[in-house]
Amino acid sequence: MYRYYAAAKGIRAWTYMQIVLNFGTAKYYEKPILTLTDAQIDYPEYNMEQLAEVLIPDLQPWINTKTPNFIGNEMNFPIHFLLGDLYLWTNRYKEAATEYHMMMIKETNNSYTDVRINKDYTTSWVLDNLVITNTVDKEDWRLTYTISSIESITSILCPTTYGQKFDLDSLNMRYELTPSAISLNNWDTQKYYNSITNSSMGDMRKLQSVINKNTIISSKPNNLLTTTNPVNTSVQNIVYKYLWNSSTENVQYVMIYRASLLYLRYAEAVNRMGKPNLAFAILKNGLRSTTMANPKIIPENEKSTEEYMNFSSFKFDNNVGIRSRGLGPNTEKDTTYVLPSKPLLIDSVEYVEDLIQQELALETAFEGNRFHDLMRLAIRRGTPSYLAKKIAAKHVGNETKIEGILNDPTNWYIKK
Numbered sequence: 420m421y422r423y424y425a426a427a428k429g430i431r432a433w434t435y436m437q438i439v440l441n442f443g444t445a446k447y448y449e450k451p452i453l454t455l456t457d458a459q460i461d462y463p464e465y466n467m468e469q470l471a472e473v474l475i476p477d478l479q480p481w482i483n484t485k486t487p488n489f490i491g492n493e494m495n496f497p498i499h500f501l502l503g504d505l506y507l508w509t510n511r512y513k514e515a516a517t518e519y520h521m522m523m524i525k526e527t528n529n530s531y532t533d534v535r536i537n538k539d540y541t542t543s544w545v546l547d548n549l550v551i552t553n554t555v556d557k558e559d560w561r562l563t564y565t566i567s568s569i570e571s572i573t574s575i576l577c578p579t580t581y582g583q584k585f586d587l588d589s590l591n592m593r594y595e596l597t598p599s600a601i602s603l604n605n606w607d608t609q610k611y612y613n614s615i616t617n618s619s620m621g622d623m624r625k626l627q628s629v630i631n632k633n634t635i636i637s638s639k640p641n642n643l644l645t646t647t648n649p650v651n652t653s654v655q656n657i658v659y660k661y662l663w664n665s666s667t668e669n670v671q672y673v674m675i676y677r678a679s680l681l682y683l684r685y686a687e688a689v690n691r692m693g694k695p696n697l698a699f700a701i702l703k704n705g706l707r708s709t710t711m712a713n714p715k716i717i718p719e720n721e722k723s724t725e726e727y728m729n730f731s732s733f734k735f736d737n738n739v740g741i742r743s744r745g746l747g748p749n750t751e752k753d754t755t756y757v758l759p760s761k762p763l764l765i766d767s768v769e770y771v772e773d774l775i776q777q778e779l780a781l782e783t784a785f786e787g788n789r790f791h792d793l794m795r796l797a798i799r800r801g802t803p804s805y806l807a808k809k810i811a812a813k814h815v816g817n818e819t820k821i822e823g824i825l826n827d828p829t830n831w832y833i834k835k
Contacts, residue, residue, distance in 0.1 A: 425484035429496035432474045433675075436504065439467050440791050443832035447473065471505040478502055482521075496573055497522055500676055507684060508795060512691045513727070519685040520727040522572075534678045536705055537570060538739040542623040543748060544611065551611070551619045560744050561627035563677055564660055570678035577671045587673065591661045598629045598656050598785070599813045605780055611746050612753040624745030628784055630659040658785045679741055679782045682706075686775050689728075691799075694721040695771040697728070699758045702778055704751050705738035706730045741782055772796065794831055803828050 438445040446462040447470065465473065478498050486495045499522040506515035523534045540563050545556040563570045590596045606625035612618045682701050690698035696717055697706075704710045708731050711717055722728070730738070743750045750756065761767040779792050790810070797805040807825035811818045824830050 421484055422487045425481040425498070426486045426495060428478060428481050429486075429498055429501055430494075432478055432501050432505075433496045435470060435474065436467075436501075436508075439465065439470050440794070441833050442835060443829075445470065467508050471509045475502060475505055478505075494574070494576060497676070499525065500572065500681065503684060503688070507688055510691070510799065512688045515688040516685055516692065517725075517727045519681055519688060520729075522681055523685075524729075524732070534570070534572070534681055535735060535738050536678060536682055536701075536741055536744075538705075538737050538743070538748075540568075540570060541739075541743060541748065542626055542745050544613075544619070544623070546613065549614070549617060551613060551617060555623075555626070558623075558627060560624055561659075563679070564627075564674055566672060566674070568677075571674065572676035572678065572681065574672040574674045577673075587661055588671070591657045594655060594657070596658060596661075596785075598658065600815075601813055602780070602784055603629065603656070605777075605784075606745075609746055609781065610753070610755065612750050612756075613747050614749065615752070615754065618747075618753075622745040622781055624781055626745075628659055629656045630662075631656055660785055674786065679744070680779075680786075680788070682741060683775060683779055683782065687772065690768055690771050690775065693764055693768065695764075695767040696758060697721050698771050698775065701740065702742050702774060703740040703753075703756060705740045705743075707735045707738045708733075710738075741778060744782065769800075790831075798828075806831070 435445055435447070444464045444466050446464050448460075448462045450457075452458050463469075478501060482498050482502075484498075499518045503515045503518035503522065506512070506518060540559050541557060542555070542560040543557045545552045545554040562568055565571065566574050566576075587596075603625065606622040606628070607620065609620070609622035610618050611621055611623065686698040686701040700706060700710055700716050704716055711722075711728070711730050740750055742756070758767065758771065761770060776792060776796060780789065783789075790806075793806040793809055797803055797807075803826045804822070807822045810825055811822035814821045
C-alpha cells in the first residue's frame with residue numbers, strides 16, 4: 420500500500436498549499452477529526468513558510484515511491500514537483516531547481532520519461548515562398564492540454580459517469596469566465612519570428628487559448644487570429660483551453676501540472692540563483708547539450724557541474740525555447756528578443772524575472788496560476804504594487820480603487 424500512501428501524501432500536500440495560497444493560513448492536523456473533542460482541539464495555524472517546514476519532511480520519504488498503476492498519469496501529484504514549489508515559495512532556490520530538475524529526468528509513474536519542451540507541440544503559420552500567409556499550418560500546441568500528451572503531468576479528473584457535475588465549462592459558456600482585453604492584447608503584441616526580414620505580430624498561442632463562442636469548434640478559429648482581427652472587447656470570447664479539457668469521453672478534467680510550467684518554475688529558481696542567462700535560455704533557446712555548451716548563451720560564470728544543470732542526455736536534444744510554441748520555429752534567431760547588459764546582477768535577474776512572469780501569462784493563461792505567480796514575485800520583491808497594478812489594470816474605470824485595495828497584502832486572500 421506504500422504506492423497509495425505516497426499518492427495520498429501528494430494530494431494532501433497540494434491541497435494544503437492551495438488553502439494557504441487562497442486563505443493566507445491553514446489549520447494543520449495529521450489525524451482524522453472523528454469526535455467533538457477532536458474538533459475542539461486548538462490546531463496550529465500555518466502560513467506558507469511554516470507549512471513548508473512541516474510538509475517538506477513529510478514528503479521527502481516518498482520521493483522514490485512509484486504511484487499506483489490504476490491512476491496512471493492523471494491524478495498523481497509528483498513529490499519532486501511539490502517539493503520544488505514549496506522551496507520556491509520559501510526562497511530556497513537551489514533546492515527548488517534541484518527538485519524541478521529531478522522531475523525532468525527521473526522515473527515517473529512507472530516508466531522513464533524525460534520531461535521536455537517538445538518541438539512537436541507548436542502552432543505556426545503557413546509559409547508561401549518564405550512569406551507568412553496568415554493561414555494556420557500547425558496547431559499542435561493545444562495537444563499539451565490533453566491528458567494523453569507526453570507533456571501532461573497532473574490533472575484532476577471529474578468522471579461524469581456517476582452524475583457528478585463539472586461546472587467549469589458551464590461557467591465558461593455563460594461568460595462568467597472570459598478573457599480580458601489585457602490578456603488578448605498580451606498575445607497580440609508579441610512578435611512571430613520567421614527570419615530577420617520576415618516576421619508578424621501575434622502569438623499563436625492565442626489561437627488555442629481563446630475563441631469566439633459562435634465559432635464552430637471543429638474549424639480553425641481564424642476569427643481570433645491577431646493579424647486579421649484586432650482585439651474586439653465587444654466580441655464574446657470564451658476560454659478555448661477549457662473546451663479541450665472537457666472533451667474526453669465521460670471524463671472532464673482540470674490540468675494542474677504540465678511540462679511548460681515545470682520549466683518556467685525551474686527558470687524562476689535558477690534566475691534567483693544569479694543565473695539570468697540560463698533562465699533566459701529556457702524562454703528563447705531550450706535547454707539541451709548544445710545550448711549549455713555555447714558560451715554566448717550560457718556564460719562560464721553561470722555554469723556548474725551540479726546535477727541540476729545537467730542536460731547532456733540525448734533525450735533533451737529536442738528541447739526548444741518555450742516562446743517557439745506560438746512565436747515561430749526560429750525564435751532562437753530573433754535578435755530583438757535578447758538579454759541586455761545591465762549594471763548590476765540584480766538588475767539582470769529582475770529583468771529576466773519580468774520576462775518569465777510575462778511568459779507564464781502567455782503560456783499558462785487561465786490555468787489557475789496567475790494571481791499566485793504575481794503574489795510570489797510581489798512578496799519576494801517586497802513590492803505589493805507589483806501585483807496590484809497588474810490586477811487593477813483589468814478593471815477599466817476602477818483601476819485606482821482596485822490598486823489601492825490590493826496594495827494591502829491582507830486583501831490578497833479570501834476572508835475567513
